[in-house]
Amino acid sequence: MTPIDFNERAKSWDANPAHAARNQAVVAALRQRLGLDGTQTALELGCGTGELALALAPFLGSILGTDASPGMVEQFAAKLAEKPTAKLRVVCLDLLGDHGLSETFDLAYSAMMLHHVADVPGLLVRVAERLRPGGRMALVDLVTEDGSFHGEMVVPHNGFSEKEVADWGAAAGLRLLSLGDHSHRREERSSLSGFPGHSGGLTAR
Secondary structure, eight states: OEEOOHHHHGGGGGGOHHHHHHHHHHHHHHHHHHOOOSOOEEEEESOTTSHHHHHHGGGSSEEEEEESOHHHHHHHHHHHHHSOOTTEEEEEOOTTSOOOOOOOEEEEEEESOGGGOSOHHHHHHHHHTTEEEEEEEEEEEOBSOOSTTTTTEEOSOSOBOHHHHHHHHHHTTBOOOEEEEOOSSGGGOOEEEEEEBOTTTTTOO
């Protein structure tokens, strides 16, 4: 059993067609569920090489991409250097650490990142602190499975149940809006969870 080295995988990440297909599905789901109108400010958790942010950019006002992997951030930054846009920024930081992030956002989202985080409840609390009143958190990740999705690779979580997501969200001052299954193949099952914050509760901490 081996851990995943995202710095090592960063340079070849975009060559995997499954990643591109998943990004398209995530964009469609977020647009449908969240009513993106091109004005919302967003925080992406685990932005990787930036492909999802680039695909979502036309439907959001701005996106700050964050990732704890320097290799992933380097790939994203290179794309922004080649084609600069005021809508997108990327920083390398650990949102569970002393990140110094002071901005607030209308939306925080992640795609297939949460199961790589050991302290998910702690992360949701930290991210909720960065949401504006009425802000939302959208999490696309694995439904609880038997570990076959990653094979011999070690991850902290083999997906999540609806109760886990709802309970952790509630502890962060959020309530579960919806949970859905968005794939057709069992090995690629993922869930989309939308959290609207209690009025004023996400910033009054």
